[in-house]
Amino acid sequence: MFNRFLYKPPNPKLRVFVNLSRAERRASSELQKMVHSRLEDATGLKEELIGNAWSAAVKAHKHADKPFLLDKTRDFSIISFAGSWSPEAWFSASDSSFGETKIDRQLFPSVRSIGLDEYAEVNSAFFRRFEAILGKLKDVLKANKPVVFTGHSAGGPVAILATIWLLEQQRNSNTNFTPPKCITFGSPLVGNFIFSHALKREKWSIHFVHFVTRYDIVPRIHLAPLPSLQPHLQTILTSLNSRSLGSASNGNVATEFFMTVMRNASAVASNAACHLMGNTNLLLDTLKSFVKLSPYSPFGTYIFFTDSEKVVVVTNPDAVLQILFFACQLSSESECDNIAHQSLKAHWEYESKMRQNLELLHAIRLDELDKLPLSLTGRNTPITQALNELGLSSRALLNLRAAGSYEEQKIKNQERMSVKKQDIEKLLNRLEENYRDVCKVDGLGYYDAFKLQKDPKDFQANIKRLEQAGIWDEIVEMLKRYELPDEFEGQDEWIQIGTRFRCLYEPLDIANYYRHSKNDDTGPYMIKGRPKRYRFTQRWLEHNQKMTEPSEVSTLWAEVEELRIQTRTKLYAECSREILELEKKMKRWLNEIENDMLLKKSTFMEWWKTLPEHHRSQSCIRDDIERMANTEDATNSM
Structure with a gap:
């Protein structure tokens, strides 16, 4: 069904940074090099710390009246932020249709493109929540113990901004500090591509790890504009808060909401793919002048849970964006209602994932994206199994390869x-x-x-x-x-x-x-x-x-x-x-x-x-x- 929402490039002979036939011939041997590893090896985080971060994030939800919670382990201070289930905490209606605003250059002087002197854009609602708790946050960050910021749902963006703020403080200090870590679960997107660009330039991206279940709608919500979501946003947030479909199941609210998000996600992913493949068709620029696309972009390390004991680890933000769309793409119209309901339930599936023995998870790193096969049919390796479980199509694989080749071209x-x-x-x-x-x-x-x-x-x-x-x-x-x-x-x-x-x-x-x-x-x-x-x-x-x-x-x-x-x-x-x-x-x-x-x-x-x-x-x-x-x-x- 959603194939009709997938924008087809107007020029079939796009300049793709991959040689398809050559890549196919060597795909089998190259895939063997992408062996799986433990989650700790792939993220640099101990499984125990990840579990503690999740427990703290859930605990924060139960104390939403507090700006944050502070838990101390033997090695870390874990600061967790609660989510919010009010639409005003997700989108600021006074700003643009996507709720973005320029980041505060006094608080975040490094989050910009240096040469162009252009500061990143961030979600205004999330930024205001962070500003509201900053004063109290400063009071608890005076200890020398390493800090981990964490949050589930809308608590994730506050954890992200708090982490960047502390990294800025450490950058301007002459004292040696252990950089903070940030672990989020089902977090919405926070900033635009300059946000991602600046964090990678400063070598800060490595400190951010984001866990996402395959169908979770929340990491994808901000790919759609507020006006298109507004009729059902409060109903959906209420359902997410109660962990049940509730009124979202009446009148196909969940389905309509899911379709709206994925329709916009399709446009964003397709436009990004055309850019990665070097499409120069002027029609794209013309369309963008009439239809504004979401400015938000992923950053950091993303951990995608599959249906089995595997996680797919991706650090390329362009590849993450493609997976966010293609992992939810439907193969038939009959799946629509079921997947729409699953997209809400998946927002709390992290709990069951964290109850598993994380040390037994196989972490599949997608480091060499340009060496991925163009088809998963007939292949049975840890990587192809994991990609199959994420539901990635041949078109998704092509876009992932383009993301990898685009990065190679930069090098x-x-x-x-x-x-x-x-x-x-x-x-x-x-x-x-x-x-x-x-x-x-x-x-x-x-x-x-x-x-x-x-x-x-x-x-x-x-x-x-x-x-x-x-x-x-x-x-x-x-x-x-x-x-x-x-x-x-x-x-x-x-x-x-x-x-x-x-x-x-x-x-x-x-x-x-x-x-x-x-x-x-x-x-x-x-x-x-x-x-x-x-x-x-x-x-x-x-x-x-x-x-x-x-x-x-x-x-x-x-x-x-x-x-x-x-x-x-x-x-x-x-x-x-x-x-x-x-x-x-x-x-x-x-x-x-x-x-x-x-x-x-x-x-x-x-x-x-x-x-x-x-x-x-x-x-x-x-x-x-x-x-x-x-x-x-x-x-x-x-």
Whole structure:
């Protein structure tokens, strides 16, 4: 029945990152490498801790009047959050149809795309619940014992946000802490793809483990907009709370609710699959402009329970999204009512799963998704058995393989950029040794020499500038499309080389900008002319170093140029505040600017000498200017 809700890609010849025939030939041998393991080996969590977390999550439901419960074991403090059965606790009607809002950048400064400086979106209702208990939560987190946050149902999102908040606190602390763990059961989705991207970049995703039974409707609810769910949402939540169908069985409420959720889940999963497969059909963009899809995305490690003593472990968020849809896809219309009712009952099946001996569960890790077979027929391995028990069709397997291949393509893109990193380093070394240092010997800084363009070496420096710009612009475009691994912007080697590139080459871009008077047509460099390659690399450093003030060393020349322009038509008194601010910045970054700005013939010094005597005599950089002048005189007399 639900096959009719599955969006068919308009172009049958999609670019898929897999070679189907070759993959089929080697599928049998590759599958043998994906052996099953114990749950502890797959998640890094002891089975006893998982059981304790479930017990705490259930206990929290019985004390819903309290913001959370605190239980202590020998090794951990377990903080559990109760669910809520009011629609207002799941969706905020005052926000968009999916109830999302921008995350609080003060509480969660890391949950963003660094280069784009775009913060994640989270469910507003869940976020408000977290904010309401944060004050009390701070009071119990002063002990040094490792913390586990847990929650079932709507308690899961609060546990997730509490975990991220504590990880943020630990990131900003100089003390070594054991990172908190988060274990959820049947949790709804919380944030969008930037949420997932940021947690993986910060290496925080590994601390989150989400348990999901095959048919549980709750992890899928937020794939549908509130207006489509509103007629039956309270009835469904009441049934979930009472652990019985109750009024949800009257008038096929459960069936209608299930169909609504899965119809939207189909659209989300199909759109995601088209993206993974590289579909460029413009019809998709046209459809998205009329029909808004759910922004929510999975993250962390997902543990899917099968009907037997197996669990399927998935860490790829794109693959998790596909499983959330395909595991509930119906094979015939006659199944609809039964599966709809089962989707409500499954929300409490974790209890029976936790009563089992968790040590006997076989954990099947789906690490090499691009090596999955395209059909499960006639195959009898632990993996194929588990995937069969999740009800995954051939189309589901194709989408899972595309998810794996898409991730592999990101890694290949990074490898390609790593090769170009050698070219970047060569160009940086040549510019430093053959241009910047030579210009300083000539008595004129490389900024002013480049701006004048009187020597062949200036022309060669411009060629190197353009070569570097091409490489870095390619990296920026891939980052904008999220075509590099999520961890890329947090890697020390790229942060270091990006900072070196910015500090060395941006002054040349500024010189070129004002040499050609682009400011007359476009406006100030910092507002209209600054390329993204410098904005991105600056944000990388500031985030990595937890800087409270911007790293402005590479843009000081732009401020000099703008002040030179202003003081031609304005009195000193009108510009004094900006001039003092510039000098303070220069003082702060003096060791980083290689003293080029303080050379006697520099653009800055020629302008600075025109400032009133009373200003120059009291300037915070006066001593540095005098020291540089003495050094320059001594060098010239040798």
